[in-house]
Amino acid sequence: GESVGLHLPTLSVQEGDNSIINCAYSNSASDYFIWYKQESGKGPQFIIDIRSNMDKRQGQRVTVLLNKTVKHLSLQIAATQPGDSAVYFCAENIGAGTYKYIFGTGTRLKVLA
Amino acid sequence: DSGVTQTPKHLITATGQRVTLRCSPRSGDLSVYWYQQSLDQGLQFLIQYYNGEERAKGNILERFSAQQFPDLHSELNLSSLELGDSALYFCASSVGGAPNQPQHFGDGTRLSIL
Numbered sequence: 001g002e003s004v005g006l007h008l009p010t011l012s013v014q015e016g017d018n019s020i021i022n023c024a025y026s027n028s029a030s031d032y033f034i035w036y037k038q039e040s041g042k043g044p045q046f047i048i049d050i051r052s053n054m055d056k057r058q059g060q061r062v063t064v065l066l067n068k069t070v071k072h073l074s075l076q077i078a079a080t081q082p083g084d085s086a087v088y089f090c091a092e093n094i095g096a097g098t099y100k101y102i103f104g105t106g107t108r109l110k111v112l113a
Numbered sequence: 114d115s116g117v118t119q120t121p122k123h124l125i126t127a128t129g130q131r132v133t134l135r136c137s138p139r140s141g142d143l144s145v146y147w148y149q150q151s152l153d154q155g156l157q158f159l160i161q162y163y164n165g166e167e168r169a170k171g172n173i174l175e176r177f178s179a180q181q182f183p184d185l186h187s188e189l190n191l192s193s194l195e196l197g198d199s200a201l202y203f204c205a206s207s208v209g210g211a212p213n214q215p216q217h218f219g220d221g222t223r224l225s226i227l
Binding site: 031034043049091093099101102106 | 115117119144146148154155156157158161168169171203205212213215216217218219220221
């Protein structure tokens with residue numbers, strides 16, 4: 001159930017450290033963004049979302065930052081735990097009332113004990 | 114558990130065949146989305162239904178079709194299967210018809226074409 005099998009960028013972090021996962025989105029008109037976590041054999045799991053009228057949104061141990069100027073989205077995970085190991089990817093809704101989403105290919109997060 | 118149920122979990126069939134994938138959305142969700150996830154690509158949006166009606170189409174092949182039934186479950190039909198159709202197929206659901214809502218995914222159906 002991994003989003004991309006072989007050539008995902010990988011981020012390795014020590015348990016307890018903070019993780020930052022980045023995403024460059026494609027469409028300047030995109031107005032809604034979601035971060036998903038996908039564990040092996042599972043479907044994508046919603047983590048946090050943000051609308052384009054915001055720069056930052058915080059959840060439990062996660063923060064999403066949106067920089068519309070450079071079309072960049074980041075997901076920060078505080079105090080990374082072994083259970084955070086998964087593939088993370090962003091999705092953008094390209095706006096104008098469309099129901100279509102564009103998904104990134106993802107980053108594999110490995111938490112080192 | 115997202116609350117979205119997909120069956121079957123695995124499907125193995127041959128080229129030229131036809132299969133049907135089934136999805137039950139979360140209780141109360143009216144929208145259903147179908148996605149394809151291949152090894153070399155991210156999630157590709159196929160089609161979306163809202164309350165029984167088609168709302169949006171993505172990169173769905175003419176050999177593929179879908180529908181959403183009055184009880185809101187959805188089926189994705191894949192016909193004249195080719196080797197390249199081997200992939201994970203995910204269903205997601207969201208509460209309403211507005212596009213800016215979180216989608217909740219099932220665990221997918223892994224389709225293998227031999």
